[in-house]
Amino acid sequence: MNVVVDTAPALRQEDARSGVGLHGLLWLTWRQHRWTLVATLVLAGVLVGWMSYLSMELTDLWHQCHETFCPEASPQGRRLGGSAPLSLTLAALERLVQYMPLLVGMFIGVPVLSREHEQRTLLLAWSQDVSPTRWLWTRLGALGLFVAAVTAVVGVVSDHLQRTTALVAPVPLFDYLPFLNTGMLPVAISIAWFAVGVALGAVIRRTLPAVFVVIVGFLGLNYLVQWRYPTLMEPMSAHRPIGGPNLDVLRHNALVVEGGMIDYGIDGPSGAFDAAGRQLTGVELQRLCPPDNGTGETLACFADNHLEQHLLYQPGSRIPDFHLIVATGYLGLAAVALLTVWWIVRRTDLSAG
Template structure:
């Protein structure tokens, strides 16, 4: 009676070991196939995190030197934050690297997942074992996706902190396009998206170089589309501002100007300046009424005496989390579409052509 009772338990333990063994095998296979991309990504992320952490500490020190306030432009600290200073150039370069990191992930981690198997003719070997093609796909995508999420979350957290510290000491705006993309959890959502898109294009095209080209073109196109459309994802607010007013009111605190805010002198068309009756002056009229001077004091005094104002449409900085959520939802929606496409392509793949 004892063997009859123990046989099912022994069989169950063997099944569990076999299942665990297949997961361990796929984990080892994933590491062997993608180890150089994984290691390179870790190195890049470590450099970004370390460098941005150092810059955050340096900006915090400048903030303390300025009395925990905005650093005046004519101060030694303000000169270090000038537009062409080494500190600002370094921050700009790092911000661009963070912005384009999702593209690198899509090209070097996403694309090879299936193009490698097609080009090396190993699909038949990989998918004819005791692991089904669907399980092989989701296990590899899960492992690599978790890696991408963890790495980009670390970079996103440090990048977000650096951008917020930058607004304390200098004329930075979190609603500007690059800081907007590099704050919150947008780097994570965008990286996951381009990882999935890279896998999908690799599965559809089946060749590495054409798939890489497709990822690059798609990334650039969608980046410019988001840059063009994101200011109007919510209806902008409107405000009238005196042109010489020292207090910018609602345009402070990371507000994004959607329309207005620019004055054109000396042109036949509209200048963007309105008189007290609400009539918009032409650039020629404005130049005739308030001729520009070298130091700007006389012109500002003229604008004040004429009570000219501007109509400005803007997005308040308080909407940044809402905009982050809208853009992240769009990228994650594209991720879902890409994953469904990969699943459909894998199910229809002819193993005999592997």
């Protein structure tokens, strides 16, 4: 007598052990997020291509200007002027790269859990053979790797564009936007806001309110970093002759933290110091060296009287250190957000969807 043995349960267990469950989760993640991922790839491709083209154009300008800054009065300098199309395009691309992490948080991070709550599909998703924790980490791993890869490519091209721009125009890489769009920061900030978006979607459980909170949080933290990053390390000090040659320490992408402005005609400090180290008032400075309406006599007067500015600055050599500090802070925020999501998932009541 032949005995028929049902081997399906054993085969299913073997398939699960061999990773079929992982493949299914990856396929499900792709199915649910495919249009967002495709749109992200298209936008990133356009951004990378556009920035690469402008990098080549700026390199050509650099060669035309004999491999130095382009004078403002030159045809090349006018192309880099404030209202020139090339300058406006560069400014727009800077903003796109700056707000890229916000788009990642809104459109990739928030829907991971908020959409499951809104559509009440958690009970179905987590009652299968895959545990909620594995479901969570597989999804976060796949989407996180996608975010890291795409933003890394954009970040590399953005870094090259910013450095090329600094060759032809006096735009220090320590200024906030070039600083934010270079090095490891585009990747670190994007990962952070992806994780924060997932966490807010898990907490609020509604997509639109979570997106609103992501926007407010991104703008708030962005302004906080912009306000605090110049003093993350103790600034260095320098004395700069007014009307004379610039100090070498203020070249090469240095960031002026305090000083560098001259105020005329006020009763308060002017920012100019005499040879004895005493700061002149604005009224005293105007009396000593009256404005010349651009003839150059005022600058000559500053030099003849040995007037100086006292500056606090961060040298350009510290940019990698500042990148590391800011990136560490954002990755720490990402770690806190992921731990929050893990804790919420473990405590989620499946009966509530």
